[in-house]
Amino acid sequence: MTAAIENYQARMRRVLDYIDRQTEEELSLDVLSGVAAFSKFHFHRQFVATFGLSVHRYVHLARMKRASFRLAYHEAQSVTDIALDAGYDSPDAFARAFRQRFGQSPSSFRKSPDWEPWLAAFGPLDAARSKLMQKTFTADDVTIRDVVATPVAIMEHRGAPSSIGETIKRFIAWRKATGLTPKTSPTFNIFHCDPHTTPDTEYRMDLCVGTDRLLGEQDKPMKAGLIPAGRCAVLRVIGHTDNLEAAALYLYQTWLPASGEETRDFPIYCQRLSFFPDVPESEAVAELFLPLK
Known part of the structure; x- marks a missing residue:
């Protein structure tokens, strides 16, 4: 049955x-x-x-x-x-x-x-x-990588998760103006907070594009930052990547306690490899990185 x-x-x-x-x-x-x-x-x-x-x-x-x-x-x-x-x-x-x-x-x-x-x-x-579309993960889905340091330009989102669409819109406009398209420059999100436990006024998330370009006054509110080098547990998510909470929960709740690993002082983040609506939602791909000691 x-x-x-x-x-x-x-x-x-x-x-x-x-x-x-x-x-x-x-x-x-x-x-x-x-x-x-x-x-x-x-x-x-x-x-x-x-x-x-x-x-x-x-x-x-x-x-x-x-x-x-x-x-x-x-x-x-x-x-x-x-x-x-x-x-x-x-x-x-x-x-x-x-x-x-x-x-x-x-x-x-x-x-x-x-x-x-x-x-x-x-x-x-x-x-x-x-x-029926809930993703299930196993330890075989997680790999450990040595990640190189990546300089990034950051647009900070501060406020309710429901308003992130407007920040994304401004982020895309800046990328188009500077020629840093997803085809030429990697895209990252850094998650500083859990949206379920953080008040809307205190929620923080960074939209990032990989670049070592010097930023000037004309680039505000973008600011320079760095995704540091180090070991990371990496979980690839395919399909409907607008919500990565199930993947993050698996890493924290199941994978990390059983792995014997310890986290280091940098937030969990993702790299977005393909995007909806450029591809169907079921084909969008993101990789979630949990920084390890």
């Missing part, structure tokens, strides 16, 4: 991965039931029973998430192109759906995203994914 349940869940996960990869294609019940190898006459009820929302709503939210990221962070892409790629026949239809979902027009969101209603709107999507 356990094997049967695992097989059933794997078929459902395959559908979610397919939706992530094919947000711009037709995603009918016939297509998705075929991906899962379930009867099209029962698949919709199976999907709702498994994930708690309809296939149509899940697809709509997945497409809107990708579209909103492109609006906020890919300013060179037109609203019309984003609307058509999201499956809408016209920019007007996309704008109506976007405003209904987030309370802002696409152009307004692009200029000044209101992240609180955006996060709330995707609660059902996150809840659906959490039912």
Whole structure:
């Protein structure tokens, strides 16, 4: 029975991965039931029973998430192109759906995203994914590396985790202006605090790009920093890397006590190797580094 349940869940996960990869294609019940190898006459009820929302709503939210990221962070892409790629026949239809979902027009969101209603709107999507998409890690997933020192330029985020989208937007704009793109310069996040135990006003996280470029007045609020050399436990996470809490919890709760290792005085951090929406969410890759003595 356990094997049967695992097989059933794997078929459902395959559908979610397919939706992530094919947000711009037709995603009918016939297509998705075929991906899962379930009867099209029962698949919709199976999907709702498994994930708690309809296939149509899940697809709509997945497409809107990708579209909103492109609006906020890919300013060179037109609203019309984003609307058509999201499956809408016209920019007007996309704008109506976007405003209904987030309370802002696409152009307004692009200029000044209101992240609180955006996060709330995707609660059902996150809840659906959490039912079967939770990552499980083992000690074999962790490697120990000797990391070389990396000079970085840092944009500090201070304040509620829910407002980090605006910091990311400014960080991306600075990178574009300086030519330090993800293809040429590595991207890091340094996590100073646990978002669950830190008051919003005290939450700290750094957005970093690897560079030894000298920073001047024109680069403010960027500042120079260093990710130090040393041993690190490294855990690679593939898919849905916007939330690395499960990976961090595994390192602290399971791996570290059993390893006999001791941590050193530098925060846990990650390197982002590929990014949504440049790649589907299921294909985004990040490596989490736990500094060791």
